[in-house]
Amino acid sequence: MKLTDFTYEVKEGIGISFQAIRANKMRSVLTMLGIVIGIVSVTLMGTAIEGLSRAFNESVSKLGADVLYVQKFPWFFGGDDWWKFRNRKDIDLKQYRDVKDQATTISAITPLSRRRLTIKYGNRSSDGIIVSGANEQYILTTGASMDLGRFFSQAEANGGRPVAVIGYTVAENLFPSETPLGKNVKIGGVSFRIVGVIGKQGSFLGMDLDNCAVIPITNFLQKFASHRRGIDLNVKVADMKDLENTKEELRGILRKIRSVKPGAEDDFAINQQEMFIQTFNKIGIVVAGIGLFITALSLFVGAIGIMNIMFVSVSERTKEIGIRKAIGAKRSTILLQFLIESAALSLVGGIIGIIISYPLSLLINQILPTSMPILVVLIAIIISVLVGMISGFLPANRASKMDPVEALRYE
Amino acid sequence: MQPVINIKNVKKTYIMGTVEVNALVDVSLQINKNEYVAIMGPSGSGKSTLMNIIGCLDTPTSGLYEFNGVNVSEMNDNELAKIRNKEIGFVFQTFNLLARSDALHNVELPLVYAGMKKTDRRESAKEALTHVKLEDRMHHKPNELSGGQRQRVAIARALVTKPSIILADEPTGNLDSKTGIEIMALFDELHRQGNTIILVTHEEDIAHYAHRVIRVRDGMVESDHMVENRITHKAPVSVE
Ligand SMILES: Nc1ncnc2c1ncn2[C@@H]1O[C@H](COP(=O)(O)OP(=O)(O)OP(=O)(O)O)[C@@H](O)[C@H]1O
């Protein structure tokens, strides 16, 4: 067959397909349903995985892969252990000072305690701001930089001065038209002077990282730690390559200052990004697994539906097949025509699926920073065409093998 | 001169369960270029079976069929499709047009399968429709046309590839007599323009348009003779 013949036959096939779909709108739409669901789940899964990997990359750069988090609770544990962790001795400022003095392989360390508080300036106010009590090295452990002004100094931190550094969003909300520097705000009812604004950090897992403020930890513990509670230590390692050594060093120091008996297990946790990475990967695998299962199932159902309707279509159009054969359509022509028709049916389903997925992907974007990757759209289109062709093959083959005389006699 | 159609001892047997139906028992005939042949015979005598074999829609159970000197009885599906497409124009009693396509596309379709370029096939299809006086009905679907007009579309479709023969199996069978006469006049004209025409009919008057009448009975040729007082009816082909 010449290539031009082939293109004419393909064009004719496409024309016939859309004619047929239009002639049986309701039936076609119902048939497409399985494909639509399949493609929606393919695209949403792709979008979610894209989102997870973006969130993952951002979290690594935002939270810093070279930061260790010394806390009472490990980040991930089974529910049964909760009480055990809960009853551990708190980490306090004295331990912070000891670690700071003794550790040699760290480049920055800050004690950390957090609470959601309201910040007010004049008649403006922002609720639910994450207020951290920290020391002057806090900014070094976050990987963020200053947008305006400066971070508070060691003297201010040690002296418990009423100074504060606010996040980008807080600055935007409270000071839409003036500089926040030097202004006094009320944090949880207590007056603080703003000395700096932290540069934009974006959001992470739907949480606005810029909706925050940082004040000296001594002030924080005095004013806002209503019941005695422990603090965390965020430690930045001096050399990423020595992360494990630093971890060991910290462990040694902490065991000593917390008087953990030799042989007893640690009564603290040293958390690190690695755990996030693992968890993200796990979530990713689960999402992909569920997505694949739904996708495969609905595409399979869709394929059966298309095959069924194509068999119906072929037998309904027996006469048409006879006519086409009588005027010169070859077997391959008829085969191609019906393959194109089932592919078109499936493709239309796929496109509807993509159209439905788009707003849903925007919803996902509320939780994960993502957008529908163009690659996923392409894959979805290819999948739907392939499913159509595969499920259309048997009916198309039956059509192509029809005897012209018999077919023409069909009423 | 080589005949267009050379059929020798052709047999067609259908097997219905355990019963063998001999639709064609032993048929031999030759048809030359520019002949105008009518095939007649009672119902069930095998006329349609013969036409289907001549039209390469079906193959004989045994015997020889040569088309333009080429043995067709041994051709495969694709080769038969090609002959049907290029060499044969088939006109059916029930028109057999594609219901969803307009007249123009129906006429164009054989050329699609022939692999002709779009502009060229549009051109040819319009020409064929003009030939049957339907130039103002090109974009009508079959259900928007009268019976006679539908048959004229079918004839245009048969003509459009400039085939070696035009086969018509009871082309007037579904038409009233006035419209039937118009269609016959059209065949007459096509014949005068040099086409070879074979048509099946039940009606003696229709057969008298032809030059030669072959009578079939029980799957055999009963008689085969030239028509003496041929009708050369030139009914005005009106456009209703
Ligand atoms: N596909 C088939 N299977 C079995 N028998 C068939 C088949 N096609 C035709 N026949 C038989 O072959 C014989 C000839 O049929 P054919 O259609 O050729 O008759 P015909 O001369 O065209 O009749 P009519 O004038 O009624 O159209 C009939 O007895 C018919 O029953």
Ligand SMILES: [Mg+2]
């Ligand atoms: Mg018949």
